[in-house]
Amino acid sequence: GGTLRVVLGDQCSRGLSALRDLDPATDTVLMMEVQAECTYVPHHPQKIVLVLSAMRHFARALAARGVRVDHVPLDDPDNTQSFAGEVARAVARHRPAQIVATHPGEWRVLTDMQGWEAATGVPVEIREDDRFLCSLPRFRTWAAGRKQYRMEFFYREMRRETGLLMEGDEPAGGQWNYDAENRSALPKGLVPPPPRRFPPDTITREVMALVAHRFGAHFGDVEGFAWPVTAKDATAALDAFITDRLALFGDYQDAMAADQPTMFHALVSTSLNAGLLDPMEACRAAEKAWREGRAPLNAVEGFIRQILGWREYVRGIYWHLMPGYAEGNALDAHRPLPGFYWGGPTTMRCIEQTVAQTRDLAYAHHIQRLMVTGNFALLAGIAPAEINAWYLAVYADAFDWVELPNTHGMAIHADGGVMASKPYAASGAYINRMSDYCGSCTHDVKQSAGPRACPFNYLYWDFIARHADRFTKNPRMAMPLRTLAKMDPKKVAALRAEAARFLATLDG
Ligand code: FAD
Ligand code: DLZ
Ligand code: SF4
Numbered sequence: 136g137g138t139l140r141v142v143l144g145d146q147c148s149r150g151l152s153a154l155r156d157l158d159p160a161t162d163t164v165l166m167m168e169v170q171a172e173c174t175y176v177p178h179h180p181q182k183i184v185l186v187l188s189a190m191r192h193f194a195r196a197l198a199a200r201g202v203r204v205d206h207v208p209l210d211d212p213d214n215t216q217s218f219a220g221e222v223a224r225a226v227a228r229h230r231p232a233q234i235v236a237t238h239p240g241e242w243r244v245l246t247d248m249q250g251w252e253a254a255t256g257v258p259v260e261i262r263e264d265d266r267f268l269c270s271l272p273r274f275r276t277w278a279a280g281r282k283q284y285r286m287e288f289f290y291r292e293m294r295r296e297t298g299l300l301m302e303g304d305e306p307a308g309g310q311w312n313y314d315a316e317n318r319s320a321l322p323k324g325l326v327p328p329p330p331r332r333f334p335p336d337t338i339t340r341e342v343m344a345l346v347a348h349r350f351g352a353h354f355g356d357v358e359g360f361a362w363p364v365t366a367k368d369a370t371a372a373l374d375a376f377i378t379d380r381l382a383l384f385g386d387y388q389d390a391m392a393a394d395q396p397t398m399f400h401a402l403v404s405t406s407l408n409a410g411l412l413d414p415m416e417a418c419r420a421a422e423k424a425w426r427e428g429r430a431p432l433n434a435v436e437g438f439i440r441q442i443l444g445w446r447e448y449v450r451g452i453y454w455h456l457m458p459g460y461a462e463g464n465a466l467d468a469h470r471p472l473p474g475f476y477w478g479g480p481t482t483m484r485c486i487e488q489t490v491a492q493t494r495d496l497a498y499a500h501h502i503q504r505l506m507v508t509g510n511f512a513l514l515a516g517i518a519p520a521e522i523n524a525w526y527l528a529v530y531a532d533a534f535d536w537v538e539l540p541n542t543h544g545m546a547i548h549a550d551g552g553v554m555a556s557k558p559y560a561a562s563g564a565y566i567n568r569m570s571d572y573c574g575s576c577t578h579d580v581k582q583s584a585g586p587r588a589c590p591f592n593y594l595y596w597d598f599i600a601r602h603a604d605r606f607t608k609n610p611r612m613a614m615p616l617r618t619l620a621k622m623d624p625k626k627v628a629a630l631r632a633e634a635a636r637f638l639a640t641l642d643g
Contacts (some may be wrong), residue, residue, distance in 0.1 A: 137161025139231035139257075141222065143184040143244070144172065145534055146237055147193035148410035149366065152262040153237040159201050165225045166194050168209040168215035170349075175243075176528040179355035181239060181362065181497035183346045185531050188339040188364040189409050195338075196365075205229070209345060219245055219254060226255045233257060236270075238264040240408075241535035242457045267450060268414055268443060269293060274451030284452060285311065286551060290444030299418050300425075300432075301438055307425075312440065313385065320569055321390040321398070327383075330402045331375035332361035333368045354477050354529060355494050360406050362531060369406035373417055376401040377424050385434035389502045391570035393484075396492040400500045401438065404532035407446070414442050449540040461523070461539060465551030466558075466602060468516035473641045476508065476525055482612035483590060484576035485566050486511060497531035502569060504530075509546030510561055514594040515638060516601075519549040520543030557611040560598055563589035584633050600627060 140153045142164055154164070168190065173183050187209065194206040205228070207214055207221055215221055222234070234257050237475065241243050245261075252259040255630060263270060269277075269289075277292065278284055291311055294300060300307040321327075339360065348356050363369040376384075380399040387399050407411035417440045425435040475481035478494055489503045497509070504526070512522040519542075526542045527533045544554030563580040567573040573580040573589070583592040599606070599615045605610035619627065 136184050136229075136232060137163065139222075139225060139234045140164045140227055141236040142166050142190075143237075144168075144190050144192070145240055145409050146264075147189045147366075148266055148413075150266070151237050151410070152265055152414075153235050154292050155262075157202065159203065162203070163201055163225075163229050164197055165222070166204065166206045167188050167218060167225075168219040169214065169218060169221060170209065171218070172207075173350060174522050177353040178350070178358035178527075179493075179497040179531060180343075180346045180350055180353055180529075181355055181360050182531040182533065183350055183353075184339065184342050184357060184360050185364065185405055185409060185497075186363050187346070188335075188342045189411060190340050191342065192365045193511075202538075207272045218244070219250065221440070222251050223255055226257055231257055231567055232501050234259045235262065236260070236264050238263070240537075242453075242461075243535070252561050260478065261491070262415060266410060266413070267447060268297065268308060269447040269451060271451070271454050274447075274457060277438045278451065278455050283556070284448075284455075285556075286444055286448045286554075289448050289451070290440055293443050293447060296413070296633050297418075297443065299422055299443060300436055307436070308432045312629065313436045314440075316433040317385045317388045317437050319390060321387055321392045321395070321571070327381040327387075327395055327398050330380070330400075331372055332374070332395050333363050335360055336595055339364055355497055359495055363411060366411045369403070369411035370416070372406060373401070373403055373412060373420055376403065377430070381421060381424055381434055381438065382430040383434065385431065385437040388437055389569055391485075391500075391502055391507070393488055393571055393575060396496055396498065398500060398501075402498070404537075407442070408532050408534050408537065414446065418442055446537065449544075449554075452540045452544070453536040456550075456553065457539075460550065461519075461543065462555075463543070463550050465549055466513075466516065466547070466605075468547065468549065469518050470516045470638070470641065472512075472517055472521040472525055473515075482577045483511075483574040484578075485570065488572060497529065499530070504541070505559055506561060506565060506569070510559060510565075510591070511594075513547045513558060513560055514591065515597045515641065516598075517547070519543055519547060522547060552609070557609055560595060560615075561591070562595035563591040566591060584629055588633065590637055593630045593633040593637065596622075596627065596630045600631060 140162055142153060151230060157305055194204045198204045205225060236248055238261055239248060248261060276287060343357050343360060363372050384399045403412055403417055421435045422436045422504060424430040425432055432504055475486060481487050485507045489499050489507045493499050523542045527538045538553055544550045548558040567580045576591040579587045580589045582588040599619050603616060606616055631635055
């Protein structure tokens with residue numbers, strides 16, 4: 136008879152394209168909790184709770200509006216535990232005339248979805264995911280014929296098209312980008328207001344028990360779960376950010392501090408990515424705060440750039456360049472992921488702090504991801520597949536379309552510069568400037584050699600030396616190459632020996 140409408144775990148949005156033109160008299164919405172999606176990487180238990188609880192809340196909300204929802208729970212004894220298996224069973228149950236779905240957020244799932252029609256004999260329509268502000272055809276038009284895909288130019292077009300922070304044809308305040316004002320370390324005595332927490336309700340607690348039971352061996356604590364799992368709570372989280380933290384978001388966007396896991400960040404990525412929060416709603420709320428004088432332009436522009444610029448841009452890059460994108464390994468990196476990424480012991484305080492909060496919260500902010508764990512993986516030459524899978528597993532906001540370009544492209548430069556015009560490689564000095572980690576570290580950030588030297592220092596120079604030939608073609612790498620060339624060759628050899636010794640302990 137009617138239409139079978141498939142809603143995936145990160146598609147818990149009222150306005151989802153697959154739900155448009157739904158006829159409650161004839162149609163059924165299918166939601167599938169499946170083991171395969173929980174284990175293809177060992178997702179952090181809080182990420183699994185987020186997805187499954189959001190699905191259960193969304194299914195309930197749909198049902199309350201009179202929609203017939205067929206929600207297959209994870210522990211249903213007949214559950215085949217895969218999307219393809221569950222779609223086939225649902226077709227047998229409902230005998231639909233057609234299947235309608237929304238474009239998924241992952242290449243792997245799209246391929247799966249494209250096989251449903253042949254497997255079931257029922258026509259499948261895959262609709263555009265129009266929860267994004269830039270459609271995929273629109274991105275392709277922008278990208279066509281460009282040698283480099285620079286986020287900044289994409290972002291300006293998006294500002295013009297949406298009218299966000301525009302005064303006529305001009306950017307508000309006369310500048311497109313206030314990033315230069317967004318690079319302060321956290322001053323002593325300034326304590327960031329804690330983000331709003333959403334204590335688990337009965338549904339979430341049930342899911343937490345299920346996840347603890349089935350996926351308790353995955354890295355990550357389930358107990359502290361406090362993420363929004365409904366659209367209502369997602370909006371409340373956004374409101375709390377706008378009121379309490381937006382004004383200082385810009386200034387301290389790049390700052391890190393021990394025992395301050397969230398700083399002035401928004402904590403809205405889980406909600407945006409699961410479909411609980413609309414990106415335009417988030418941007419408009421920030422813009423309104425600026426127009427009403429509640430937050431300065433550098434903060435509001437910075438926040439809007441992350442969502443309207445970066446978030447849309449990485450999604451465009453992903454779908455423009457997949458599936459080949461994930462295969463690249465431009466820096467020929469092959470080292471296995473060290474055990475300290477999974478909480479094993481390390482003397483490096485910055486890593487220890489970032490990994491510990493990741494285990495507790497399934498969250499780390501941008502600079503921790505980019506300049507601590509990402510930078511280390513870049514310098515140490517961790518194999519792209521291993522570090523990419525780690526990021527996909529451990530962050531509650533990690534879905535392939537957004538995680539992959541950020542890790543593979545931005546953090547480890549495995550795409551050879553498609554995303555970033557130079558690798559984000561940095562020595563300990565950067566981490567010391569932007570954080571207070573080094574003060575309580577057993578390593579000395581001022582030393583590059585010797586038993587107490589900061590590993591980021593010798594690894595940095597080893598990295599520059601290892602790739603010197605490749606980097607001579609890149610004008611943005613001229614400075615470090617010049618410094619390296621001026622160094623006493625004996626010193627370079629000593630640093631590289633130190634790096635080799637350290638890297639051998641990782642492999643051992
Ligand atoms: P805020 O700093 O408050 O920023 C506001 C919003 O802007 C975020 O919620 C997010 O939606 C958006 N945003 C900011 N930076 C980016 C970016 N680089 N790409 C896309 N959106 C951005 N973000 C994810 O959503 N999922 C991921 O799996 C993910 N993996 C990352 C991996 C690496 C190695 C790096 C360097 C970054 C990654 N990011 C990822 C981007 C960024 O770190 C997170 O979006 C951010 O930390 C989420 O926390 P927040 O909501 O407090 O962000
Ligand atoms: C991440 C995830 C998890 C853990 N579980 C499910 C699930 O049980 N059912 C589901 O529909 N989706 C789940 N997801 C999200 C998918 O793995 C995948 O990331 C998205 O569907 C891609 O858009
Ligand atoms: Fe990290 Fe080096 Fe600072 Fe220690 S000294 S916290 S290893 S940057």
